[in-house]
Amino acid sequence: MRSTIYIFLLSIFSFISLEANENLPSTLPNKPILFRGGTIHPVSSEAFKGDLLIEGSVIKSLFKAPKSFPKEKVPSVQVVECKGLHLYPGMISANSVLGLTEIRAVRATRDMIEAGDINPNVRAEVAVNPDSELFPVTRSNGVLHALSVPQGNGLISGKSALMSLDGWTWEEMVIKSSVGMHMKWPLVPSPERGANKKQKEEIQKRKKAAISKLKKIKESFLRARAYHKAKQDKGRSDKIDLRWDSMGPVLKGDVPIYVHVNKLSGIRSAVNFAVEQNIRIVIVGGADAWRTIPLLKKHSVPVVISPVNALPSRRWEEYDTPMVNPLKLYQGGVQFCIAGPGGSMDAPHERNLPYEAARAAAYGLPKDEALRSVTLYPANILGVGDRLGSLEIGKDATLIVCTNDPLEVTSNVEMAYIKGKPIGLSNKQTRLYEKYKVKYRQLREKNKG
């Protein structure tokens, strides 16, 4: 008797795991979907109780209680009961290495750093592995999009792409290519101090290297401009240099540079550079961004704060310096969003994005701002604010249904949709969990018997 139950249970699990194992990219339902009776958090406006209808890949209509979706039309839609649940737009990670690495320590799985200093021509999306086990884990906590960012030890690391975390191929996953050209900004050491001669010499060396790198950046832009000028003037050159060729949209201001920099001196130097070059710039990292508010504001420079869960960079700074950075940018009127650390170690942990925002809220950022800083704000900065980041009619039907506020760890994501398609929330980890629960069930059985 017991064994039959057991076999029955096993078969259920094997069924579940069969489907889940595949983490199958899903298809569009043939009917519109009605999310009924939940609390809708459009993010762009006040939350309300009501219904949300999606049709195809977009949000079709919203009904604020006491209004509701007409009863007579219910048979024509698929109904998802959301009573007691909360609807939010899917969260967007604006700085990540997702897709470009699976296991950082295993060299064969690292695709985020290209050789050389100047790599404007490499593009992230072509190296994104759609079958990465990290994607299902990430989206199971409501993070449905991520900017895949080439990393670099040099100066220009490459171009990032905004990916949705669902699809058979990278082409299906791309939401937007060439979101930004990513750069690592060299820092000239200041103050030039050292406890002894050796240290002093060392710092002079570093200073020289940094200055030379800064010149190299400038030189790259000059060469790229010269290249495009020559190219326009057909008779002068028809040779193709992929590096300079790929910088065209940057020089025209269509694609911003995303400068990864934390220190005040670096932010200042990067922004001044962008102004001088008349190109668009986004600061990523930005630990000292709050110290440069007037500059950022004057030139309308957005900041991807990355991360909030960090330690102050100087020993004497207040212990909550990184946590109040978003609050200060918010109060100062600087466009910002919040991301995780975004390093190659952090790709598996992108699911913790909401807690970066929550920490800012714990230290004073209004809660609704915290929520926007991982939904609507990254969408706006990444240039997809017309499609993503809030629950509004006409926008992508990309949303999550949660038990509670997704910024609280104790709340869970029950359902997720990307462009109208329901997304499986199982993943490698839930499968292993189920598998080993079986082991202990077997053990208990054995002990009892």
Next chain:
Amino acid sequence: MKLSLVLFFLLLSWSLGQVNVSPVEGINKKNPHIHALVGGVIVTPEKEYEGSIVIRNGLIDSVGEEIKIPEDARVWDVTGKRIYPGFIESCMETALAEGFEPAHWNSNVMPDRKVSSYLNLDDEKYESMRRIGFCVIHVVADKGIFRGESSTILLREGKEGEQILSSDTGQVLDFDHGLGGYPSSLMGSLALVRQVLSDSKWYQVLSKKSTSSPSLIKRPSYNRALKSLDHGGRFFFITRDELDYDRIHSLKSEFGLNASVVGNGREYRRLDVLKKTRAPLIVPLNFPDLPSVDDPVGAMDYSLEELQHWEFAPSSLAYLAKEGIEFSLTSNKTENPEAEFWDRVRTAVKRGLDPRIALKALTTIPANYLGMESRLGELREGVIANIVVTEGDIFRHKDSKIKATWVEGVPYLNDSDETPDVEGQWEITFPGNDKPFRWEIPKGKKVKIKSGDDEDFPAHWKNDRLLLFPPSKLFGDGQGVTRMSASFNLEEGSMNGIAVTETGKTFWWNAKKVSKISDDKPKNKEIKGLLPELKFSHYPAGAYGVKRVKRVKRVSDKVLFKNGTVWTSGPLGVIKKGSVLIEGGKIKEVSNSLVAPEGVRVIDLEGKHLTPGLIDCHSHSAISRGVNEGTHSVTVEVRISDSIDPTDISLYRQLGGGLTTANLLHGSANPMGGQNQVIKLRWGSGPEGLKFNGAKPGVKFALGENVKQSNWGDNKTTRYPQTRMGVEQIMKDSFIAAREYESEKQNAAKKNLPHRKDYRKEALLEILNGERIVHIHSYRQDEILMFVRLAQEFGFTVGTFQHVLEGYKVADAIAEIGAGGSTFSDWWAYKFEVYDAIPFNGALMQEMGVITSFNSDSSELACRMNVEAAKAVKYGGMSEPEALKFVTINPAIQLRIDERVGSIEQGKDADLVIWNGPPLSTYSKAEQTWIDGIKYFDINSDEELRQSTKTERNRLINIVMNESLSNGSGEKSKSQEDQENEKITFKKQLPRWIPITQSQCSTIFRKLYHNGQSLHTCTTNGCCK
């Protein structure tokens, strides 16, 4: 050209009463060697008086106010000059000549290296030291851990060996590390020092006994290194930071050493320890450079501690003297002693150091420290005639000069690098002029001659001659310049020389000094704002330091926390509207109906939450100069307790996240790492004060990728073990060796024979005998299971499996041996062995009977452990109170400290945290953190500390700014020039991704007062995770 340095020394070679064993070649030199210094002011620490000194055969023959000057003495008139006992350089580190072959297995252990045999000092160094006024230097080698036996030498010429006063002044030790091989960490260095000291004692006993009873004890094989380490002698310990004093103190008491401390300039911060240690103290004058704060952006990167140190360092000596701590001075660690030494002594005097104490610190005290008090340091009959003659008070007056340094009766006259005293009005005469010119020569090396009505003209010094270039028209011969050279007869006040005009006319000329320049140049102005009599009372230095005095008083306070939601993590569960009474640092009562007894401070928790202080079972915060001793596979002898860093700002930041206790662990670079140290985050204490006394001793072991060097680079393929198979075997082998050692030890004890104490095996024995529990870094289920079986086989206790990310696969086996699981909440996929990690691990292990905790392994994550705990609710569905236990009582049980901490229960330590919301909420933050009934963090006083930090920074930056502006040393940046010279190169580059290797890892030595960043870069490589 400047007048070159002229240093006369009289080549007086004589016997000085020394026994000369070598035959004389050529003519015997018998210069007179009786001198009398007459008419000077004799300066001693007790008094100053006019008197004379008679020197005979290198010794002082007599000294006094009215002594008889012998007929045969050469008389030196030193009227108006000051006469000091010759100064002693207490510790000069110097590179030795090559050629020494270490006898010890560890090449950093060289007690048998005699510095006197490898001296490598040139005449220039001798001269330079004499110009400072040093007659004697204590020379120590500059490298090694046991650097060798130091030597005391006289700074005089002579045949080989004549200078050496002592070739065995003392053993010199340094806790240096990272010299290659073992040790690579501070704690490794300490362990090595202990083992060597113990070995040498054993060796000497054994040698003796084997001689007296050769039948009973086997003759030990000869070991030059151990033989030469005599515990009765002097030991000089080089220090590198302000916590080395504590380390020396404990070695001193452990081995009964006659230890001297060679300081590092931060003595003022640890006056209490130095007072307690009562060891001879040798202090350098390595005052920091003026901070460059002119750029406000750059200035932000100066820590408050650095700025404070700039202000305090010159006062350090005055503080020491005030506390009655005796010290000697050294010019060691100053970059350019000749230029800086006396300036700095005088600065220290300006800061309140009594010049008489400074004098002692250069004479009698070092004489005593070096064991030479009968021969050096004073001006009295019978001591070696080392004498310094100065013009002016060298301890006070900037313009004071050392005129002569007498070393063992040999005078070295210092005509100094100044130009001859020729300033003044001169009357120039030459053939054919009736009316002499009047020229004025100003002071200084670059001179411009004022020639009355006519234009000024240039002149400069070349060696001891002044070259002048007046216009030829003065002499009525051409329009160009005339070249004149002058040599002086200063006693007569005259000069003469030859002159050649533009046309080549040549003539002799003469000049006579008419007068000195009358108007005194303004004296160097006193620097204002630099002489505060500040008491250094905060610890640690810099931002957020704590005034210690204030804290002690509060221990006995009674405090009632009332009306809050109390999460006890104990049998009482969560009490809504609960109250907790604490007294004497302990929890007195917990209930929902407490009324405040009289005289009790009440803290109203309305709307707030109270939890036990959080506990982190895996931390690498507060460890200085190396977390790993990864050089050998087994290093269980190293102790984290040797390298606790109470200055780590992470402690304060973590208090701000409600953390009160942490398990400081060795890294995971090798299978059997080092001994752990559980601490309480008593920010403001010294290293001893942080220790959680009574915590069960533990040790860190490690399995898997890190110990088999999987991610250390492709060339790391030879260290054993390279596989998980080998990991098991090396552990087995070590335990078997320890058992064998034990029986040898017991045998020796029975027969009363000397037995070599092996610290490594002693620690393994402690593990086998249940006195030390194992914290085993592990990931994969196979290795976890292997270790469970190993523990069963050898019968040792596993406190925790650390990380244990596949613990969920073998939770039953872990539970079987009663071990805990200390895991990450949700980390995974950063290396191959953690690809199967799942966030449900914690809940599942707990469910299967494993006491489970979440740890940080990161200085940053340790600031928000409450939110980590919440993940056990999310993944695995635990209740919130049970999840909280993952960071409170569970880690306490794992560390065997649950009798004291981990829950809010009567009788436990009053370690409490007040939260402004539910503790597991991401929106909550800690408002107050209490340890032992003392408040260590308060969001309100934090606000005050921020303000005072800002105020203090501003104050210091302003002082520095004024100072640098008044020095006129506005920093000139070379960057412009650099930029010009820079060439752009677009050459091909190799891929820049270089995995961090162990050697790079182990060079990440965190010094004290670092900025507190986590060392995440090591994560996949074995340094930490």
